[in-house]
Amino acid sequence: MASIAILERKCTKCGACINACPFGAIEIANGKPEINAGCRVCSVCVKACPESAIIKLETRAKSVDKSKWNGIMVFAEVTGGKLHPVSLELLGKAKELKGGTHHEITAVLVGENLSEHASLLRYYGAERIFVYDDKELSYFRAEAFADQIADAIKFAKPSVVLVGATALGRSLAPRLATRFHTGLTADCTKLEMRENSDLVQIRPAFGGNIMAQIITTNTRPQFATVRYKVMNAPEKTDAPSGEIVTRKTVKISSPVRFISQSPVLKSANISDAEIIVAAGRALRKESDLNMIKELASLLGGEWATSRPLVEKGWNTNARQIGLSGRTVKPRLLIACGISGAIQFTASMKDSDHIIAINSDPEAPIFKCAHIGIVGDIYEIVPELIRKIKEARGI
Numbered sequence: 312m313a314s315i316a317i318l319e320r321k322c323t324k325c326g327a328c329i330n331a332c333p334f335g336a337i338e339i340a341n342g343k344p345e346i347n348a349g350c351r352v353c354s355v356c357v358k359a360c361p362e363s364a365i366i367k368l369e370t371r372a373k374s375v376d377k378s379k380w381n382g383i384m385v386f387a388e389v390t391g392g393k394l395h396p397v398s399l400e401l402l403g404k405a406k407e408l409k410g411g412t413h414h415e416i417t418a419v420l421v422g423e424n425l426s427e428h429a430s431l432l433r434y435y436g437a438e439r440i441f442v443y444d445d446k447e448l449s450y451f452r453a454e455a456f457a458d459q460i461a462d463a464i465k466f467a468k469p470s471v472v473l474v475g476a477t478a479l480g481r482s483l484a485p486r487l488a489t490r491f492h493t494g495l496t497a498d499c500t501k502l503e504m505r506e507n508s509d510l511v512q513i514r515p516a517f518g519g520n521i522m523a524q525i526i527t528t529n530t531r532p533q534f535a536t537v538r539y540k541v542m543n544a545p546e547k548t549d550a551p552s553g554e555i556v557t558r559k560t561v562k563i564s565s566p567v568r569f570i571s572q573s574p575v576l577k578s579a580n581i582s583d584a585e586i587i588v589a590a591g592r593a594l595r596k597e598s599d600l601n602m603i604k605e606l607a608s609l610l611g612g613e614w615a616t617s618r619p620l621v622e623k624g625w626n627t628n629a630r631q632i633g634l635s636g637r638t639v640k641p642r643l644l645i646a647c648g649i650s651g652a653i654q655f656t657a658s659m660k661d662s663d664h665i666i667a668i669n670s671d672p673e674a675p676i677f678k679c680a681h682i683g684i685v686g687d688i689y690e691i692v693p694e695l696i697r698k699i700k701e702a703r704g705i
């Protein structure tokens with residue numbers, strides 16, 4: 312950690328630092344220059360000060376004894392009485408990371424009426440399942456949930472904590488990482504474990520232009536959030552294993568009180584869709600999306616697009632597939648007039664069946680498609696619609 316300090320006894324208040332700071336992070340307060348929250352510790356002011364009255368302070372990051380932190384903990388999210396499927400995907404990843412090592416896989420459940428969920432987790436590789444079951448935890452309050460998970464972490468001392476990058480997970484993980492003064496990498500798409508238990512957390516950065524590898528070198532636990540449908544859920548084992556550990560609920564001191572809840576109208580969630588018909592820049596006008604929507608609706612699926620159609624304002628980011636949109640893994644994806652740029656395919660290539668329709672036989676989308684149709688979407692999509700309707704007598 313580094314910071315900038317102004318030595319009052321040397322400062323002549325000449326203003327050179329204020330003029331030099333590119334972030335406007337030095338201002339006059341109480342008649343003297345002070346550093347504000349905008350400071351990026353770039354040190355331009357240090358060099359600009361003619362009196363050497365500004366210094367850069369370095370504090371060495373506290374490091375922990377890594378050998379005291381072992382295993383992988385998964386936060387198993389329960390919302391509305393249901394176990395979020397990302398929890399099983401995280402257990403699958405934990406199993407992979409464990410490999411042949413001694414790392415123990417644990418899971419934490421927080422909520423009310425959790426016994427069924429705890430029993431289920433025993434079929435998915437959790438070796439110990441910590442359960443915090445309390446009617447006060449029947450609805451989500453970030454501080455109260457964080458208290459319980461922090462208790463499990465202090466008890467089990469895992470080296471890694473995996474949390475789903477859901478709305479709830481995104482609210483919890485930073486709170487927990489702050490409490491343990493450790494690192495968090497959000498929205499990881501790939502995770503690898505080094506022999507020294509450092510977790511290599513890989514995620515797109517700079518708008519998807521690079522894949523960054525992030526490591527928490529000095530502190531533990533290592534927190535990572537992972538988006539839903541990025542990792543594979545493991546197969547359910549035939550026999551349950553793992554121990555259910557009922558933990559005493561940590562006293563709930565949250566000032567937040569539950570009064571009532573009303574469901575928000577569910578917006579399209581292409582991440583959960585089993586069937587997706589996606590359109591690309593081949594579409595000539597917005598109303599042509601109607602044929603894509605009609606095909607999706609006839610197949611009982613959702614419609615989506617590549618990014619250019621979002622940029623044109625024909626769609627919103629919620630239905631955009633890609634690194635800067637959503638990751639999807641449906642049973643069937645029909646890509647209509649989409650070239651197959653890496654930023655698109657990276658987020659749909661794991662779909663069970665991919666059918667690509669493109670007029671260019673060399674289009675990269677054919678490399679990841681299971682069935683490729685070389686042709687004009689304006690002929691093929693209406694023909695598909697016609698055939699489906701004919702078969703159904705519509």
Ligand SMILES: Cc1cc2nc3c(=O)[nH]c(=O)nc-3n(C[C@H](O)[C@H](O)[C@H](O)COP(=O)(O)OP(=O)(O)OC[C@H]3O[C@@H](n4cnc5c(N)ncnc54)[C@H](O)[C@@H]3O)c2cc1C
Pocket residue numbers: 517518519520590591592593594616617618619631632633634635636637647648649650651652653654655668669670671674686687688689
């Ligand atoms: C940082 C960054 C992040 C990005 N994130 C995303 C993202 O999340 N999602 C995303 O989609 N893109 C993203 N992109 C953009 C990506 O690089 C591509 O530009 C984009 O995916 C191309 O969309 P497209 O395939 O629809 O269009 P194009 O590449 O223009 O392809 C159109 C295709 O349609 C075919 N075609 C044309 N007419 C017809 C027809 N009548 N019938 C059949 N086929 C036809 C063409 O042969 C062509 O292959 C990102 C780019 C950057 C730099």
